[in-house]
Amino acid sequence: MINELEIKNFKCFEDAKFVFKKLNVLTGPNSSGKSTVIQALLSDKQAKKYGETYFLNGKYIKLGQLSDVKNCYTRGDVCIDATSDGAEVEDRIVYLSTERxxxxxxxxxxxxxxxxxxxxxxxxxxxxxxxxxxxxxxxxxxxxxxxxxxxxxxxxxxxxxxxxxxxxxxxxxxxxxxxxxxxxxxxxxxxxxxxxxxxxxxxxxxxxxxxxCTKKDMLIIENPELYLHPAAQSRFVEFFVFMASKGLQILIETHSDHIFNGIRKSLKTSKIYPQDIAVFFLKKEDGISYPIIINFTKEGIVLNQEKGLFDQYDDDLDVLLGFEYE
Incomplete structure (x- = not known):
């Protein structure tokens, strides 16, 4: 199981830490750093498995030169470090890209x-x-x-x-x-x-x-909602929750409100618990991205709603109903 990931001066991040749970979700606006988190994990995997020469370009990802990934707003060296319990990080990660x-x-x-x-x-x-x-x-x-x-x-x-x-x-x-x-x-x-x-x-x-996979592996999936009807997206969460509850660590990058609400439904029905979920909402200010941890009650209620966190339906509905909003 991957416990933590620390990213410094890599692409849009200056100094960010991600503490992973059983079921993990990366979400946020376009170009806010979601894919960068995955790239950081895969770069760390490549470097540890094949040597530092393959840090940026290897079997799992190809990112170009160091100058391409160095944050241009910050000073300091690029540093990526993932830690796990038990087996080495490089042996734990299974990755499915968007381009399946x-x-x-x-x-x-x-x-x-x-x-x-x-x-x-x-x-x-x-x-x-x-x-x-x-x-x-x-x-x-x-x-x-x-x-x-x-x-x-x-x-x-x-x-x-x-x-x-x-x-x-x-x-x-x-x-x-x-x-x-x-x-x-x-x-x-x-x-x-x-x-x-x-x-x-x-x-x-x-x-x-x-x-x-085996227990404590991390399965990384980019955009699992692709080509799926909303009902299938919501139901797919049941599979992820089951696997996560049985020991497979899952990291999803998604723009799907159906997946997000599917997780909330799983909380409401006690299929999974708040302490087992990490939802990272990525925001960017002045060229620097940072994660906000979204917290839930055991009933699936969001405790710290952020602007842009799957609220477009509400905004659209306000317009359709003639309500004023900012």
């Missing part, structure tokens, strides 16, 4: 590291094809044993619950590709990924990535 692999005719096999999902989720379906009949790594991640304890069983459970599909992934013999098909609950026909909504593939990739 979408629907296609087939997918690549992973011929190098079969445990990797890939930063774009490009190897998620190969992982599923090989591990489908294997028991998932953590017993705690099994939601319902009556559905079966294998990876394929649990992926199908969540995918069916969230969008009404099950999935099959198979390596094509004599090739380096994987065939993926989806089936609806009526079991009439299999559909190739390109004939199913993009959101279904995005959902499947995230579910597979999460269930491939």
């Amino acid at each position: 692999k979408g629907p296609d005719i087939d997918y690549k096999q992973n011929l190098e590291d079969e445990t990797e999902i890939g930063v774009h989720g490009e190897y998620a379906f190969d992982f599923l094809s090989r591990m489908r009949l294997e028991k998932i790594r953590e017993d705690a991640f099994i939601y319902d044993k009556n559905m079966g304890v294998n990876l394929g069983n649990q992926v199908d459970y969540w995918l069916s619950y969230l969008c009404g599909y099950t999935i099959t992934a198979e390596r094509i013999e004599g090739t380096t590709t994987v065939k993926v098909s989806y089936r609806t609950e009526d079991n009439i026909k299999d559909f190739k990924a390109i004939h199913v909504g993009t959101g279904v593939t995005y959902l499947a990739t995230i579910i597979i990535a999460a269930l491939s």
Whole structure:
């Protein structure tokens, strides 16, 4: 589990500290520093795993030269330090970028590291094809044993619950590709990924990535709401809350009020507790970004509402109803 991240003089931050919990959310206006927090974690991972030479440019991210990431408003050296309990930071982080692999005719096999999902989720379906009949790594991640304890069983459970599909992934013999098909609950026909909504593939990739992890790993997901209907976004939070409550640390970057309110609903229904959540609202002033911790009651009420914190619906409604507001 990643406990803390300290960032100094890196991009939009002068001196910022992030204390992580079980379920973590980065939100705020565009260009306020959300992605920079993730980049800092990945830079630290690259440097510790492959050496300082790969601090900025490596397997997980490519950021250019040091001058590109040095905060131009501050003095001092760039410093990034992440601390964890137990295993090394570099072995704890699993990352899915915004630019995830979408629907296609087939997918690549992973011929190098079969445990990797890939930063774009490009190897998620190969992982599923090989591990489908294997028991998932953590017993705690099994939601319902009556559905079966294998990876394929649990992926199908969540995918069916969230969008009404099950999935099959198979390596094509004599090739380096994987065939993926989806089936609806009526079991009439299999559909190739390109004939199913993009959101279904995005959902499947995230579910597979999460269930491939072990306890105390940190799964980082950029914009999990992409291509999802609002109802699916809200329901997706149930999956994140379940996994976080069972020991998988999750860090989400999001602009979705449905995910935010889904977390509040989970508090209200006691699926998770305020002490297990860290919502970081990023603000920027005079070129410097800083995080504000959003606090909640156990009923899901926001204790310190910030301007711009998922309040656009209220602002729009005021206009529609003819109310005056600043």
